[in-house]
Amino acid sequence: xxxxxxxxxxxxxxxxxxxxxxxxxxxxxxxxxxxxxxxxxxxxxxxxxxxxxxxxxxxxxxxxxxxxxxxxxxxxxxxxxxxxxxxxxxxxxxxxxxxxxxxxxxxxxxxxxxxxxxxxxxxxxxxxxxxxxxxxxxxxxxxxxxxxxxxxxxxxxxxxxxxxxxxxxxxxxxxxxxxxxxxxxxxxxxxxxxxxxxxxxxxxxxxxxxxxxxxxxxxxxxxxxxxxxxxxxxxxxxxxxxxxxxxxxxxxxxxxxxxxxxxxxxxxxxxxxxxxxxxxxxxxxxxxxxxxxxxxxxxxxxxxxxxxxxxxxxxxxxxxxxxxxxxxxxxxxxxxxxxxxxxxxxxxxxxxxxxxxxxxxxxxxxxxxxxxxxxxxxxxxxxxxxxxxxxxxxxxxxxxxxxxxxxxxxxxxxxxxxxxxxxxxxxxxxxxxxxxxxxxxxxxxxxxxxxxxxxxxxxxxxxxxxxxxxxxxxxxxxxxxxxxxxxxxxxxxxxxxxxxxxxxxxxxxxxxxxxxxxxxxxxxxxxxxxxxxx
Numbered sequence: 009x010x011x012x013x014x015x016x017x018x019x020x021x022x023x024x025x026x027x028x029x030x031x032x033x034x035x036x037x038x039x040x041x042x043x044x045x046x047x048x049x050x051x052x053x054x055x056x057x058x059x060x061x062x063x064x065x066x067x068x069x070x071x072x073x074x075x076x077x078x079x080x081x082x083x084x085x086x087x088x089x090x091x092x093x094x095x096x097x098x099x100x101x102x103x104x105x106x107x108x109x110x111x112x113x114x115x116x117x118x119x120x121x122x123x124x125x126x127x128x129x130x131x132x133x134x135x136x137x138x139x140x141x142x143x144x145x146x147x148x149x150x151x152x153x154x155x156x157x158x159x160x161x162x163x164x165x166x167x168x169x170x171x172x173x174x175x176x177x178x179x180x181x182x183x184x185x186x187x188x189x190x191x192x193x194x195x196x197x198x199x200x201x202x203x204x205x206x207x208x209x210x211x212x213x214x215x216x217x218x219x220x221x222x223x224x225x226x227x228x229x230x231x232x233x234x235x236x237x238x239x240x241x242x243x244x245x246x247x248x249x250x251x252x253x254x255x256x257x258x259x260x261x262x263x264x265x266x267x268x269x270x271x272x273x274x275x276x277x278x279x280x281x282x283x284x285x286x287x288x289x290x291x292x293x294x295x296x297x298x299x300x301x302x303x304x305x306x307x308x309x310x311x312x313x314x315x316x317x318x319x320x321x322x323x324x325x326x327x328x329x330x331x332x333x334x335x336x337x338x339x340x341x342x343x344x345x346x347x348x349x350x351x352x353x354x355x356x357x358x359x360x361x362x363x364x365x366x367x368x369x370x371x372x373x374x375x376x377x378x379x380x381x382x383x384x385x386x387x388x389x390x391x392x393x394x395x396x397x398x399x400x401x402x403x404x405x406x407x408x409x410x411x412x413x414x415x416x417x418x419x420x421x422x423x424x425x426x427x428x429x430x431x432x433x434x435x436x437x438x439x440x441x442x443x444x445x446x447x448x449x450x451x452x453x454x455x456x457x458x459x460x461x462x463x464x465x466x467x468x469x470x471x472x473x474x475x476x477x478x479x480x481x482x483x484x485x486x487x488x489x490x491x492x493x494x495x496x497x498x499x500x501x502x503x504x505x506x507x508x509x510x511x512x513x514x515x516x517x518x519x520x521x522x523x524x525x526x527x528x529x530x531x532x533x534x535x536x537x538x539x540x541x542x
């Protein structure tokens with residue numbers, strides 16, 4: 009079942025082409041004056057006449073009870089009660105609520121990306137939660153989604169950590185910070201330990217068996233800890249999704265050799281760099297000491313994801329400050345022929361989590377707040393729904409912007425919050441419990457304004473999900489679900505359900521059932537539960 013907005017848009021676009029002889033965006037949108045308004049003719053010298061001709065040419069009789077032209081060319085459209093009822097019935101009969109599957113792509117989603125041997129902090133929350141919701145939406149739309157958790161599991165710090173572990177230090181997955189902090193203190197205070205750590209780096213890079221074994225113990229213990237956090241968050245990342253920096257070590261020399269052969273690198277102050285059009289500075293691919301940085305690893309990852317995983321779309325759920333780095337990696341990969349124009353590479357950027365003072369959220373001592381401590385407090389304040397509330401607060405903000413962390417606001421039972429949506433679902437379920445109703449039909453009769461307002465929101469759900477699959481602007485989905493909950497609240501107050509006479513009662517029960525299913529489906533796409541009791 010096609011989204012009703014899309015059907016109207018397609019028919020108006022066809023009418024515009026008939027009238028004007030060219031392709032015109034109808035600029036269809038929801039309106040407070042009617043159900044939909046099309047502004048495609050506005051701004052033309054003959055806008056009103058064009059709009060009138062479009063109305064005459066468009067095939068709208070089966071959908072609209074009223075179509076009129078206003079002002080300088082606005083086309084106002086009001087759906088008929090029959091069209092609403094038919095569309096609601098089709099959505100109710102569809103297990104997918106009208107959400108179509110799309111032409112499938114193989115989509116690689118790079119998200120979370122914490123560092124091994126360290127605890128996750130509040131800064132990792134956004135990538136993990138946004139990435140998980142993106143995965144859920146894309147999978148629901150029919151794409152093949154490959155999750156990639158780009159774990160920081162290589163580099164000079166691991167010489168220090170391996171040497172600390174080789175000396176008998178305990179590694180507890182319940183307190184990763186203690187191990188890292190103790191190793192760091194030894195490194196800074198003990199010159200002999202510092203020198204042994206540096207030698208460990210060389211042995212690690214050379215593949216020394218004992219060093220590699222110690223390193224693997226550190227990585228596997230870190231993964232145990234990380235998976236426990238993911239389980240608490242309710243995200244889909246699993247052990248098989250870890251794809252750390254170390255995976256690409258063997259490919260780094262080849263990356264440089266190939267780029268040199270293609271004439272895309274040149275030496276600058278001892279380092280091998282790419283100087284790309286449109287960027288002020290170079291992208292350092294190999295450092296002057298012969299070591300490799302993030303750029304080389306990221307380029308190797310692009311090649312692997314395109315050549316081996318056969319991705320047609322690459323999504324990097326990474327903080328906004330990494331914008332230029334990723335743009336340069338994508339540009340160099342395209343210049344090298346590793347990222348064909350048929351493959352989309354997108355930076356799904358997000359802003360920072362701020363405290364009440366408008367600065368980066370920190371503990372009272374100025375350190376990054378451990379993510380587990382944040383989850384503990386959310387659950388202590390609100391029980392089972394606390395973590396969901398935390399996730400919703402993140403997803404409901406425009407991801408590219410910073411947002412202010414406020415437990416009181418995000419746990420409120422009113423406003424644009426997770427608990428408000430979950431409570432709306434509970435209210436719907438309570439109607440069925442009180443009426444001892446097990447099943448409903450799919451016959452709708454929409455006559456009351458509050459019924460109509462709720463129906464319009466429910467029918468908008470497929471289009472929102474499909475658009476979010478393209479834009480990954482997840483706050484559009486939260487905004488829509490909030491609108492459903494608000495409309496249901498008005499319906500609940502104005503339209504008695506159980507006491508209503510038949511067939512009104514049956515229609516309103518069907519509307520309640522469709523509301524509950526829509527809220528459940530939407531909350532699931534956000535990685536949240538839809539409780540029946542609160």
